Amino acid sequence: MARHTGNLTAAYTYAERGAAAAPAGLVRAQLHAWALLPTLAQQGSDREAAAALDVALTELEADPGGQAPGRFGFDEPELALHQAEAPPRSLCLNPGRGTSSGGDRNPDTRVTRHHFWGSKSLAVQTRLARRKRHPFMLKAFVAVLICGGVAVLLFRAALKDGAAARKLRRHGIHTRGVVVDNVPVEERNSGANVAPIIAFADRQGCRVEFTTRIRGVGMGLATGREVPVVYLAHEPQSARVFTRRHMLGPALGMAFVASGFLCAGVVIAVL
Missing domain, CATH: 1.25.40 (Serine Threonine Protein Phosphatase 5, Tetratricopeptide repeat)
Known part of the structure; x- marks a missing residue:
C-alpha cells in the first residue's frame, strides 16, 4: 500500500x-x-x-x-x-x-538502466531455465550412472568368461559326455525352459555331472545325445560342451547386453 x-x-x-x-x-x-x-x-x-x-x-x-x-x-x-x-x-x-x-x-541514464535490467532479465531466465532442467539432469545422470555401471559389470563378466573358455581350449582335457536329463528351470508362457544335464567320467574314473552355461533357442541338447566335453584336470566341474556355441556363447551374450546398456547411457547423456 x-x-x-x-x-x-x-x-x-x-x-x-x-x-x-x-x-x-x-x-x-x-x-x-x-x-x-x-x-x-x-x-x-x-x-x-x-x-x-x-x-x-x-x-x-x-x-x-x-x-x-x-x-x-x-x-x-x-x-x-x-x-x-x-x-x-x-x-x-x-x-x-x-x-x-x-x-x-537523463535519457542516457535511462538507457543504461534499460541495458542493466535487460542483462538481469537474461540472467534470471537463464537461472530459472537451469533450475527447471535440474530434476531432469539429475535423473539423466543417475540413469547414465546405472547404465554405465551395469555395462562395466557385464563387460567384466564377459571378459572373465572368455578367459575361462580360452583356458579350457588351451589346457583342457577332451572327452565325451552324455546328456542324461533335461531339467525344467523356469516356467514361461511359451513352455518350460530346460537345462541339459551332461555326465562324463574324468581321468580318475569319477562320474561328473554339469549343465550348460547358456540356454535358449538353438542351445538345447536332446536326452541321450553324446557330446564333446572339455574340462580342467584339477577342476572337473569347470567342464563345458566343446562346441563354438557353448564355449563362446556366454561371453558374447554378456558383451552384447553390455553394449546395449552402454548405448542407452550414451543416448541419455546426449539427449
Missing part, C-alpha cells in the same frame, strides 16, 4: 523488516521479489534491486519444498513477473513531481 501511494521510504522499511524476519525458502524469496525488488527499482537503486533479485533467486533455488504438492504458493513464474514489472517503474517519469519515480531525466 505504501509503495502504491508513493511513500517509498515507508514501503522500503516495511519490506526490509519483513524480509529480515521471513524464514528461509519461498517466503523470503517472495518478500525479496514482491516487496523489496519493486520498491528499490522505483527508488532508482538498481544495484540494490539486483541484489534483492539475486537473493530471491537463491532462496527459490535452495528451497527444499520445490514444486512439491502443498508447498507455499510462490514460484518461478511469479518471480519472473515481479522482475519484469520492476524495470518500467524505475524508468517511467512521475508527472506530479517532474522527476522519474525511480530514476533520472
Whole structure:
C-alpha cells in the first residue's frame, strides 16, 4: 500500500523488516521479489534491486519444498513477473513531481538502466531455465550412472568368461559326455525352459555331472545325445560342451547386453 501511494521510504522499511524476519525458502524469496525488488527499482537503486533479485533467486533455488504438492504458493513464474514489472517503474517519469519515480531525466541514464535490467532479465531466465532442467539432469545422470555401471559389470563378466573358455581350449582335457536329463528351470508362457544335464567320467574314473552355461533357442541338447566335453584336470566341474556355441556363447551374450546398456547411457547423456 505504501509503495502504491508513493511513500517509498515507508514501503522500503516495511519490506526490509519483513524480509529480515521471513524464514528461509519461498517466503523470503517472495518478500525479496514482491516487496523489496519493486520498491528499490522505483527508488532508482538498481544495484540494490539486483541484489534483492539475486537473493530471491537463491532462496527459490535452495528451497527444499520445490514444486512439491502443498508447498507455499510462490514460484518461478511469479518471480519472473515481479522482475519484469520492476524495470518500467524505475524508468517511467512521475508527472506530479517532474522527476522519474525511480530514476533520472537523463535519457542516457535511462538507457543504461534499460541495458542493466535487460542483462538481469537474461540472467534470471537463464537461472530459472537451469533450475527447471535440474530434476531432469539429475535423473539423466543417475540413469547414465546405472547404465554405465551395469555395462562395466557385464563387460567384466564377459571378459572373465572368455578367459575361462580360452583356458579350457588351451589346457583342457577332451572327452565325451552324455546328456542324461533335461531339467525344467523356469516356467514361461511359451513352455518350460530346460537345462541339459551332461555326465562324463574324468581321468580318475569319477562320474561328473554339469549343465550348460547358456540356454535358449538353438542351445538345447536332446536326452541321450553324446557330446564333446572339455574340462580342467584339477577342476572337473569347470567342464563345458566343446562346441563354438557353448564355449563362446556366454561371453558374447554378456558383451552384447553390455553394449546395449552402454548405448542407452550414451543416448541419455546426449539427449
